[in-house]
Amino acid sequence: MEFLAGSLLELITATSTNLPPDVRAAMSLISAAETPGTQSSQALNIILSNIDMASDDEGPICQDTGMPTFVVHTPVGTNQLVIKKAIREAISDATRLGKLRPNSVDSLTGKNSGNNLGVETPVMHFDQWEENEIEVKLILKGGGCENKNIQYSLPCNLDHLGRADRNLEGVRKCILHAVWQAQGQGCAPGALGVCIGSDRAHGYELAKGQLFRTLDDVNLDPALAKLEAEIMDEANRLGVGAMGFGGKASLIGCKIMAANRLPASFFVSVAYDCWAFRRLGVRLDAASGAITKWLYRDPDRPVERMTRGKGFPLTGREVVLTAPLSEAAVRALKVGDVVLINGDMFTGRDNVHAYLMKNPPPVDLHGAVLYHCGPVMLKEGEGWQVKAAGPTTSSREEPYQADVIRNYGVRAVIGKGGMGAKTLAALKECGAVYLNAIGGAAQYYARTVEAVPAVYLMEFGIPEAMWRLKVCGFAAIVTMDAHGNSLHADVETATAKELAALLPA
Numbered sequence: 459m460e461f462l463a464g465s466l467l468e469l470i471t472a473t474s475t476n477l478p479p480d481v482r483a484a485m486s487l488i489s490a491a492e493t494p495g496t497q498s499s500q501a502l503n504i505i506l507s508n509i510d511m512a513s514d515d516e517g518p519i520c521q522d523t524g525m526p527t528f529v530v531h532t533p534v535g536t537n538q539l540v541i542k543k544a545i546r547e548a549i550s551d552a553t554r555l556g557k558l559r560p561n562s563v564d565s566l567t568g569k570n571s572g573n574n575l576g577v578e579t580p581v582m583h584f585d586q587w588e589e590n591e592i593e594v595k596l597i598l599k600g601g602g603c604e605n606k607n608i609q610y611s612l613p614c615n616l617d618h619l620g621r622a623d624r625n626l627e628g629v630r631k632c633i634l635h636a637v638w639q640a641q642g643q644g645c646a647p648g649a650l651g652v653c654i655g656s657d658r659a660h661g662y663e664l665a666k667g668q669l670f671r672t673l674d675d676v677n678l679d680p681a682l683a684k685l686e687a688e689i690m691d692e693a694n695r696l697g698v699g700a701m702g703f704g705g706k707a708s709l710i711g712c713k714i715m716a717a718n719r720l721p722a723s724f725f726v727s728v729a730y731d732c733w734a735f736r737r738l739g740v741r742l743d744a745a746s747g748a749i750t751k752w753l754y755r756d757p758d759r760p761v762e763r764m765t766r767g768k769g770f771p772l773t774g775r776e777v778v779l780t781a782p783l784s785e786a787a788v789r790a791l792k793v794g795d796v797v798l799i800n801g802d803m804f805t806g807r808d809n810v811h812a813y814l815m816k817n818p819p820p821v822d823l824h825g826a827v828l829y830h831c832g833p834v835m836l837k838e839g840e841g842w843q844v845k846a847a848g849p850t851t852s853s854r855e856e857p858y859q860a861d862v863i864r865n866y867g868v869r870a871v872i873g874k875g876g877m878g879a880k881t882l883a884a885l886k887e888c889g890a891v892y893l894n895a896i897g898g899a900a901q902y903y904a905r906t907v908e909a910v911p912a913v914y915l916m917e918f919g920i921p922e923a924m925w926r927l928k929v930c931g932f933a934a935i936v937t938m939d940a941h942g943n944s945l946h947a948d949v950e951t952a953t954a955k956e957l958a959a960l961l962p963a
């Protein structure tokens with residue numbers, strides 16, 4: 459198996475940096491259908507540029523590596539232990555090379571292992587089969603969309619949709635509810651893998667397994683094929699839009715399977731994946747480990763470029779902000795404004811926010827821009843290079859954010875998916891603003907970083923440390939302003955009405 463290690467590293471690198479053709483095609487279609495000039499359309503422009511940048515430079519499409527999940531089939535007699543060991547080594551190598559972010563944390567101590575290895579990480583599923591070759595499939599599904607997975611136990615009552623019974627109509631309601639509850643937090647437009655039946659644990663696993671189907675695959679079961687098509691149509695009429703900004707682009711795929719269940723249970727398990735739908739696979743020669751074929755790719759079809767024009771066309775109406783920000787500049791902003799930020803910003807995720815509850819910040823945050831981001835960083839000589847730097851889901855910081863704004867004078871918080879009522883009240887009271895960056899656009903944002911002047915709280919590990927990033931032209935959209943307005947709350951209310959309108963008359 460002299461080529462096994464190299465083949466696995468190639469698979470991991472390609473999965474992390476180059477979206478498969480079916481996902482590219484779905485993103486092209488949904489972007490073309492979006493209303494030009496809307497916030498959803500602007501977000502899609504950035505996303506499409508980001509996809510091109512990632513494959514051009516072989517950089518991670520999104521900074522969130524996610525939980526690497528391998529599904530491996532081996533011929534009878536192949537030593538699976540050798541393959542397991544090689545997978546772990548390849549994951550560690552890909553992390554060292556900056557293709558994956560160190561993303562594996564001890565659940566008890568919070569310590570980052572630094573190489574994406576740990577107890578039950580990466581996830582590996584092995585099966586034997588009758589073929590002569592080894593097949594390895596890989597999916598990288600990040601935390602933002604993983605947190606929007608949802609499981610329903612039927613019968614149940616659903617917000618805006620009423621009772622979901624134990625039949626296909628009840629299943630339809632659950633799936634539509636799953637899209638609605640995700641809003642932009644899972645980096646819409648998303649794709650769903652759904653399992654009807656099974657038990658709680660296996661149902662989720664089977665739902666995730668549906669994400670290994672290509673997006674243009676038609677279900678062999680006519681009833682499920684019909685349901686998949688209906689969901690695609692109805693979900694894209696809800697109005698969630700890219701990043702939850704409101705718009706037509708909400709879902710790029712829905713794949714459903716049915717498994718047997720216990721008479722007493724009726725679960726509908728939904729795995730929500732984001733637009734950064736990183737899934738690839740290879741066939742390997744069982745003796746040498748060399749790649750004989752790529753899965754999900756057509757060798758005759760060149761990689762489709764995603765951008766039709768310049769990635770993020772400027773209109774001249776963008777508001778240029780230079781950090782540190784004044785209260786007057788921030789209070790002048792309104793929901794819907796596009797801003798371009800210059801100057802220093804500070805990253806802060808879960809550990810930093812928890813730290814700031816009990817300790818003063820390591821730097822003065824008055825007027826500061828606080829970025830919810832866990833970047834991929836590589837040490838180069840004495841300095842650091844940003845390899846990927848998109849926003850993380852902000853709602854996790856809701857319990858802390860208002861206090862951080864009040865106590866330390868933060869003027870702008872950047873993240874994705876929006877925040878809640880407590881933060882909105884603090885923005886109004888203190889004269890601060892929430893800016894939604896485009897989730898997953900890790901390459902796009904990495905290119906706005908001109909320098910990394912400092913890092914604080916490195917004891918939390920690379921993604922959780924507080925990085926001082928000097929940026930130029932960092933684009934984001936005001937989605938919560940200092941006047942009590944929230945685009946997220948507005949879109950949630952509007953889409954709830956559309957959801958209710960989908961009920962049979």
Ligand code: SF4
Pocket residue numbers: 520521522524599600601602603604643644645732733734848849850851897898899
């Ligand atoms: S695109 Fe969004 S949800 Fe997907 S992995 Fe990246 S940050 Fe997470």
